[in-house]
Amino acid sequence: MTRSSTLLKPVDQTLLRGEVLARTRVTPHMLRVTVGGGELGDAFVPRGADQWFRLFVPRPGQDALHLPPGVDLKGYARYLTMPESRRPLLRNYTVRATRPGEVDIDLVAHGELHPGTVSAAGWAARCEVGSPVALLDEGTTFAADGTHDWTLVVAEESGLPAAAGVLAALPRDAHGLAFLEVPTREDVQPLDAPAGVEVRWLVRDDPHAVPGALALRTVTAATLPAGRPYAFVVGEQALPQGVRRHLVAQGVAKTDIAFCGYWKHGARPGR
Numbered sequence: 001m002t003r004s005s006t007l008l009k010p011v012d013q014t015l016l017r018g019e020v021l022a023r024t025r026v027t028p029h030m031l032r033v034t035v036g037g038g039e040l041g042d043a044f045v046p047r048g049a050d051q052w053f054r055l056f057v058p059r060p061g062q063d064a065l066h067l068p069p070g071v072d073l074k075g076y077a078r079y080l081t082m083p084e085s086r087r088p089l090l091r092n093y094t095v096r097a098t099r100p101g102e103v104d105i106d107l108v109a110h111g112e113l114h115p116g117t118v119s120a121a122g123w124a125a126r127c128e129v130g131s132p133v134a135l136l137d138e139g140t141t142f143a144a145d146g147t148h149d150w151t152l153v154v155a156e157e158s159g160l161p162a163a164a165g166v167l168a169a170l171p172r173d174a175h176g177l178a179f180l181e182v183p184t185r186e187d188v189q190p191l192d193a194p195a196g197v198e199v200r201w202l203v204r205d206d207p208h209a210v211p212g213a214l215a216l217r218t219v220t221a222a223t224l225p226a227g228r229p230y231a232f233v234v235g236e237q238a239l240p241q242g243v244r245r246h247l248v249a250q251g252v253a254k255t256d257i258a259f260c261g262y263w264k265h266g267a268r269p270g271r
């Protein structure tokens with residue numbers, strides 16, 4: 001995660017172990033892994049909106065999931081010093097949907113995979129039913145309090161699960177605009193949004209373009225509705241940073257903008 005606005009963390013954080021229940025392809029660039037069972041199936045608390053979590057999965061060749069002893073900073077430090085033969089892969093993801101005992105995770109099947117490295121995208125493409133996982137609930141960043149005139153939602157495909165959750169959580173009489181960038185027309189998904197929220201899909205159609213650049217250009221050139229907005233902006237870090245800067249320059253209060261850099265283009269793969 002790069003920069004973000006305030007996080008609304010759960011009070012009690014516990015690592016919940018479970019397993020893969022199903023793996024499907026939602027659209028050409030989005031894989032869905034359904035997890036549940038064990039502690040995860042019994043104890044996961046759905047919070048709606050952009051609820052996100054830390055996902056622990058085994059690296060290729062690991063037959064068991066060795067979790068850090070705790071979830072505080074000390075536990076994270078212990079995780080970082082685990083030998084790679086034992087250390088699980090740890091990445092951040094969003095709850096796409098829940099059903100009793102089950103959580104859907106939508107993972108972008110991104111192409112920028114470096115030879116010799118491991119990634120959550122690679123795990124999603126090859127995991128099998130019964131593969132072990134663990135989730136650590138991290139809460140939400142969306143914190144609109146109902147006093148705003150309209151809602152702005154902006155994301156590229158890595159933020160599509162969060163955007164979908166935020167749109168579904170809005171009151172049904174909410175007004176607003178959503179700019180959602182996807183790689184191809186086939187990556188557009190049906191979403192549950194209030195009738196008063198206009199969803200504009202932005203299709204990149206250029207495999208070399210940096211995700212989020214089209215959305216940033218479009219939002220900064222758009223005529224936005226009058227009144228006080230609450231903005232939710234996530235994705236490749238230049239997108240939330242750029243949209244936030246633009247909105248603040250237009251007079252939007254920083255506290256009315258929930259934003260999070262989800263990943264960084266050109267960054268070295270995570271550990």
Ligand SMILES: Cc1cc2nc3c(=O)[nH]c(=O)nc-3n(C[C@H](O)[C@H](O)[C@H](O)COP(=O)(O)OP(=O)(O)OC[C@H]3O[C@@H](n4cnc5c(N)ncnc54)[C@H](O)[C@@H]3O)c2cc1C
Nearest residue numbers: 001092093094107108110119120121158262263267269270
């Ligand atoms: C709060 C939060 C919620 C998130 N929710 C989701 C979610 O629901 N679904 C989702 O798909 N992602 C989500 N992300 C983003 C995800 O954590 C990152 O994309 C992560 O880097 C993917 O890990 P990886 O192991 O596949 O790739 P890494 O090993 O981290 O990176 C490998 C290479 O791929 C590049 N890369 C990483 N992500 C992308 C991408 N999306 N497109 C193109 N290139 C990429 C990196 O720059 C790097 O060069 C979320 C991030 C945060 C902080």
